[in-house]
Amino acid sequence: MHFRLRDIRLALIFSSIVHSSQAQCPDYTTYSQTPHDPVSTGPLALPFMRPTPACRTFNSSAVEKVIMDMKSLMKDPDLARLFENTFPNTLDTTVKYFSESENLAFIITGDITAQWLRDTANQFAHYHSLLAVDPKLATLVKAVINNEARYVSQYPYCGAFQPPPESGLAPSHNDWADGVKVNPPVSNQTVFECKYEIDSLCGFLKLSGSYYQATKDSSFMNTNWRSAIDQIFRVINEQSQGTFDENFNFISYYNWTGGGGSLSPMVNNGGNGEPKAYTGLVGTHHRPSDDLSIFAFLTPANAMLSVELTKLANVLDSVGDLRNVSQQAKTWSSRISDAIYKTTIVDNIFAYETNGLGSRYVMDDANVPSLLSLPYLGFLNKTHPAYIATRKLLLSRGNPYFAAGKSFNGIGGPHVDPWNPWPMAHISAIFGTDNDQEIMQHLYLITNNTNGLGLIHESQSIYNSTSYTRSWFAWANSYFAEMILDLADRKPGLILKQNKSYKPGQP
Ligand SMILES: *[C@@H]1O[C@H](CO)[C@@H](O)[C@H](O)[C@H]1NC(C)=O
Ligand SMILES: *[C@@H]1O[C@H](CO)[C@@H](O)[C@H](O)[C@H]1NC(C)=O
Ligand SMILES: *[C@@H]1O[C@H](CO)[C@@H](O)[C@H](O)[C@H]1NC(C)=O
Ligand SMILES: *[C@@H]1O[C@H](CO)[C@@H](O)[C@H](O)[C@H]1NC(C)=O
Ligand SMILES: *[C@@H]1O[C@H](CO)[C@@H](O)[C@H](O)[C@H]1NC(C)=O
Ligand SMILES: *[C@@H]1O[C@H](CO)[C@@H](O)[C@H](O)[C@H]1NC(C)=O
Ligand SMILES: *[C@@H]1O[C@H](CO)[C@@H](O)[C@H](O)[C@H]1NC(C)=O
Ligand SMILES: *[C@@H]1O[C@H](CO)[C@@H](O)[C@H](O)[C@H]1NC(C)=O
DSSP states (O other): OOOOTTOHHHHHHHTTOOOGGGTTSOOHHHHTTSOOSSOOSSTTOOOOOOOOGGGOSOOOHHHHHHHHHHHHHBSOHHHHHHHHHHTTHHHHHOEEEEETTTTEEEEOOBSSSSEEHHHHHHHTGGGGGGTTTOHHHHHHHHHHHHHHHHHHHHOTTOOEEOOOGGGOOOOOOOGGGTTOEEESOOOTTTEEEOOOOHHHHHHHHHHHHHHHHHHOOOTTOSHHHHHHHHHHHHHHHHHTSOSBOTTOOBOOSOEEEOOTTOSSOOOHHHHTOSOOOOSSOOOOSBOTTSOBOSSSEEHHHHHHHHHHHHHHHHHHHHHTOOHHHHHHHHHHHHHHHHHHHHHSEETTEEOSEEOSSSOEEOOOOSSSSOSTTHHHHTSSOTTOHHHHHHHHHHTSTTSTTEEEOSSOEEEOBTTTBTTOOOHHHHHHHHHTOOOHHHHHHHHHHHHTTSTTSOSOOSEEOSSOTTOEEOSOBHHHHHHHHHHHHHHHHHOHHHHBSSSOOOOTTOO
C-alpha cells in the first residue's frame, strides 16, 4: 500500500494514535524525514535511523544478533548502515498492538495506521528464519495471522483493516474511502479500505505457510483460519468467472464505485471494471499498488497465487488435515499456472495484464507481485527464457513505466507517476539474476539514492535527487533487508568481507 507523502495532513492524523507508554516518542513519519547521528563511516555517511530503545515497538534478541553479525561481516559501512536501519524497521516501528493472551497483533504499514494483508506478509518475510530461534517473535507472527484470519473470514474482498476492538485503539478515518460504495457493503470500524486485490489473499497464505514452515506449529489453523481459507476459495471461484454467462447475464459478486476523495478513479461498468472471459486465471480489481487494473487478469498476482496454493496444499498434507482444501488448492494451482503459460505469453514476453479475449498490456509496475519479481515469488527459475526476455524488455523503454535520469532510473507505476521509479523494483531485479555486475548496479542505485536518510523510500524522482515519496514505508525496508540476507547467503563475496555464506538464525 502506498499513499503519497505529499498528503501529509492524513499522515499526521493517522499517526496521532500512540501507545500511552510511548507518548513521549517522536512520530516516526517526522523522525524519518531528517538524518540522525551517528553517521556511517563510508562516503555516503548514512544516518542512524532506529528509534531510541524505549520507543521501539517490539524487541527481539535474535534480530539484534543478526544486526551485530552483519555489521561485522559487511564490507561497505554504508550498506551495513542501511541494513542496520532497515532490518529491524517492522519491529522497531509498526507493532501497534500485540497481546499474546488474545492471540492478536495489529501491524501498521508505516505512515498510515492501518494493517494491509499484503504489506504484513512482506514486513515479516525477512524474519522467517528467526521464528525457530525466537519463540516470542513466532508468537507475534501467529497473532498477526489470527488477526488477519478474522478479517479475511469476514471481508475476503478487502485488503486493509482497522485495529481489532480488543486493542482499544480507535479506527482511523480514511479520506480516500469517502464517497466509495462497495458491494457487498463493509463496516468502516473493521475495514480501512475495501479494494479487491487478489494478492492480498496471497499475502495471508504466504504468512501462514512460512510460519508453519519455520515452526512446524499447526496451532494457527484455528476456526478463524479455516473460515478464512473457505472464503479465499469462494473469491477464487467467483472472480475466475467470465463477465457474461452463456445467456449474457452479467456476473458480479463484488463491485467498487469510487468517487469523491478516493485516490483511485471510478471503476467503470458499475464498479466491475473491464469485461473478461474465463481462462483459468483469477481476476482482480485493483493492483498491488492499490491502483485500478486495466485488465482483470494480473499475471504476477496469479503467479503468486499458484505458488501459495501449492504451499498451502503442502502444509495441509504435512499436518494431515483438510484434504478437501488441499485437493482444491492443487487443482487451482496447476490450473492457474497452465493458464499463465497458455494465455499471457506472446513471443516469449509475459503480459502484465490480460482479459482472456486477446487483449494484453505489456508493462510492469514496481510493486510486488510484479513480472520482474517472478523468481522471487517462486513461480519460475531466473534462467527461464521467457523471464529473461521479459526482464530485458521491462528494464528498457519497452516498458511504459521505465524511466532513467542522471543518478536514478528504474521501474515505477501510475501510483506516483512515470518519472518516479521505485527502489523496490531494483530489489526484485536483484532477486532475479545471478549476474554479479547487474546485482551491484541495482544495489548501488538503491544505496546512492536514499536522499541521505538511510531508509528505503517508495519512489525517487529521476529529475531531482531530493524528491522522493514516503519516508516511512516498512515493507520497502523489510524487502531491502531480505534481499541483503539473500545476497549474504547466495553471493557472499559481493557484500561480505569474506566469501563465505551467512545464514541468520543459526546457533
Ligand atoms: C524494548 O526494550 C527497551 C529497553 O531496551 C524498553 O525500554 C522498551 O519498552 C521495550 N519495548 C517493548 C515494546 O517492550
Ligand atoms: C464511518 O462511516 C460513518 C458514516 O459515513 C462516518 O460518520 C464515520 O466517521 C466513519 N468512521 C470512520 C472511522 O471513518
Ligand atoms: C454489485 O454486487 C452485488 C453483489 O454484492 C450484486 O448484487 C449487484 O448486482 C452488483 N451490481 C452491479 C452494478 O454490478
Ligand atoms: C472442506 O471440508 C470442511 C469439513 O467438511 C468444510 O467445512 C469446508 O467448507 C471444506 N472447504 C472447502 C474449501 O471445500
Ligand atoms: C534453475 O535452472 C538452473 C539452470 O538450468 C538449474 O541449475 C537450477 O537448479 C534451477 N533452479 C531451480 C530452483 O529450479
Ligand atoms: C554510487 O555512488 C558512487 C560514489 O559516488 C559512484 O562511484 C557509483 O558509480 C554510484 N553507483 C551507481 C550505481 O549509481
Ligand atoms: C527538488 O525536490 C525538492 C523536494 O520535493 C523541492 O523542494 C525542490 O524545489 C526540487 N528542486 C527542483 C530543482 O525542482
Ligand atoms: C566466491 O566464491 C565463489 C565460489 O565458491 C566464486 O564463484 C565467486 O566468484 C567468489 N566471489 C567473489 C566476489 O570472490
